[in-house]
Amino acid sequence: MTDKTHVAFLGPVASYSHQATRLAFPDEAVNELIPVKTIREVFDTVQAGTTEYGVVPFENSTHGPVSMTLDALADRQDDLPDIVVCGEVYLGVHHYLLGFGHLGNVKRAFSHPQAFGQTTKWFKRHLPGVETVEVSSTSRAAEMASEDKTGESAAVAGLMAGERYGLEVLGSKIEDREDNTTRFFVIRRKGDDGEGQERKKGDGGEGGPKGKNLVSFSVGSHDEPGALADVLGCFKQRGLNLTSINSVPGLREGMRPFEYLFFVEFEGKEDEEGVSGVLGDLREKTRGWRYLGGWEKGRR
């Protein structure tokens, strides 16, 4: 490996994750962007220290949360203990149907499940009943479509992937909503500093860029009314604005089916009193919790 800053992303090259990674780490002279095969592998290479950073899709404005990322953040096997979020990037996402020849010849479409979830209307109208095959990323889908020269296979992916894998455009801007946007997280190991990334530190003063934080927690009892409301009330009491809430099946030892791990994002800077205060509240009011990082709010 080189002495550059290494950044892992969901490949192969020309995925949306690749585009988001280029936005977060634009300087090619100091950053080496490394494609890996799965979102989980992005987390694993950062945890292992093989790469200093990783970029993962977190949520889409049309189709919602990215389950593979939430699953990794849940860290149910306790093998990603040092992962924290240290940045976010918004990427406007325009999808294309890419293949060879004519739309009428397409028998199957490959893509990432998120991309299918963002193009349902177009498929219903233009390719009803066509087989949809979920693969690890949109760029992998484009690569697979390019290997079938019959014109029966197509991919939902971005223009960059179409160009990279020599595909023709059979459908343009096929996303359900034109404001379709994906938010990506930049992850790193806890305690490692932010060197190498083009992140401007906030001035910490009045009017400076706002901070965001992510925590995960489980509540003491799923049978008592108000267990979750009590925890959320702590944020309200300290005047901390919540910006997202997600949940996944807990599946940890001692947890039963339909008991959840919650993820809450809230505004505030890591060094603010309210933020450290609410982390103290979580210590008291939850069954278990984890601080998953703080970062400067990204531009949409």
Ligand SMILES: O=C(O)C(=O)Cc1ccccc1
């Ligand atoms: O498959 C990709 O290109 C990714 O980076 C995941 C994804 C898929 C669809 C929209 C945004 C991100």
